[in-house]
Amino acid sequence: MSEYLLEPEPALWPELDISHLFTIGEDYLLFRFYPSDGTHKAKWHEFRHWGPTANRFDHHPDGPPAQHPRHGVWYAALEETDKLGDPTGLYTAVAERFQDSKTVPLNDSTISLVKCSASRTLTLLDLESRWLTQAGGNAAIESGPRDRSRKWARAIRASYPHIDGLIWRSSVYRPGRAIALWDLPRVALARTAKFNRTVPELSAALIPAAKHIGYAISWQP
Numbered sequence: 001m002s003e004y005l006l007e008p009e010p011a012l013w014p015e016l017d018i019s020h021l022f023t024i025g026e027d028y029l030l031f032r033f034y035p036s037d038g039t040h041k042a043k044w045h046e047f048r049h050w051g052p053t054a055n056r057f058d059h060h061p062d063g064p065p066a067q068h069p070r071h072g073v074w075y076a077a078l079e080e081t082d083k084l085g086d087p088t089g090l091y092t093a094v095a096e097r098f099q100d101s102k103t104v105p106l107n108d109s110t111i112s113l114v115k116c117s118a119s120r121t122l123t124l125l126d127l128e129s130r131w132l133t134q135a136g137g138n139a140a141i142e143s144g145p146r147d148r149s150r151k152w153a154r155a156i157r158a159s160y161p162h163i164d165g166l167i168w169r170s171s172v173y174r175p176g177r178a179i180a181l182w183d184l185p186r187v188a189l190a191r192t193a194k195f196n197r198t199v200p201e202l203s204a205a206l207i208p209a210a211k212h213i214g215y216a217i218s219w220q221p
Contacts, residue, residue, distance in 0.1 A: 002173075003138035005145075007134055007148075007149045008135070008136075010155045012135070013134070016136045016163070020110060021125065021126060022125075023122065024078070024121065024122040026117055026120065029078075029089060030077065030115070031077045031089040031093035032074075032076040032077070032113070032127060033113050034112060036198065045191075046074075047073060048072060048074070049072045051071065051073065054061060056153075057168075059115065059150070059154045062150075062154070070183075071183070074165075074183065075096075075179070075180050075181075077089050077177070078092070079115075083175070088175050088177075090209050091173055091209055091212055091213055092178060093196040093215050094206065094210060095172045096173070097111075102214075103218045104206050105153075105218045106200060106216055107199075107219055109198045109200050112196060113197060113202055114193045114195075115195050115196075116190055116194055117190045119187050119188060120186065121206055125156060125163055125166050125167070126168075127166060127168040127207075142169060153166070165179060165180045
């Protein structure tokens with residue numbers, strides 16, 4: 001029987017301490033797929049204020065998607081090494097971005113991949129920490145119905161306004177972790193990316209990545 005995520009009850013949540021948090025310094029690398037062309041074209045460092053969408057940790061007010069200037073979100077995969085010493089950032093980004101179709105569209109030039117870093121230390125609520133149990137949650141926050149996870153994201157954002165976002169274990173690529181940053185007044189991302197390329201330009205890296213995680217490859221435009 002799968003776990004069921006209850007409604008969030010912020011009044012019962014603990015005060016945050018260092019054991020609940022994960023900090024990302026300027027030396028950490030982040031991987032992010034984003035719409036670099038097309039209807040929803042955006043810049044790589046741009047926070048999305050339109051929502052909530054189907055994404056798991058959108059903290060926009062509940063209701064039909066709309067523009068919310070005070071509710072921005074930015075998703076990425078964190079570069080770490082797994083137990084075998086292999087880097088996880090690219091694999092996690094591919095797994096998360098294309099999880100619905102499980103197919104990497106190598107001819108889609110409207111999608112780009114950026115590798116970047118933070119401009120300052122980021123403080124994230126770690127959903128792998130004991131906080132989740134203390135708050136009455138469970139692993140379904142990462143893998144269960146996304147609308148329930150969004151309720152938790154709204155409550156977390158309101159209850160802990162001083163943190164920069166969330167970090168969690170990817171439910172589709174377990175060796176890796178993903179993050180969601182919230183649009184705070186202080187700039188969070190470095191001005192210059194490490195690299196920024198369209199999907200077709202990265203086929204040499206994306207083909208083995210897709211094979212590694214078991215996704216298909218599509219050459220259709």
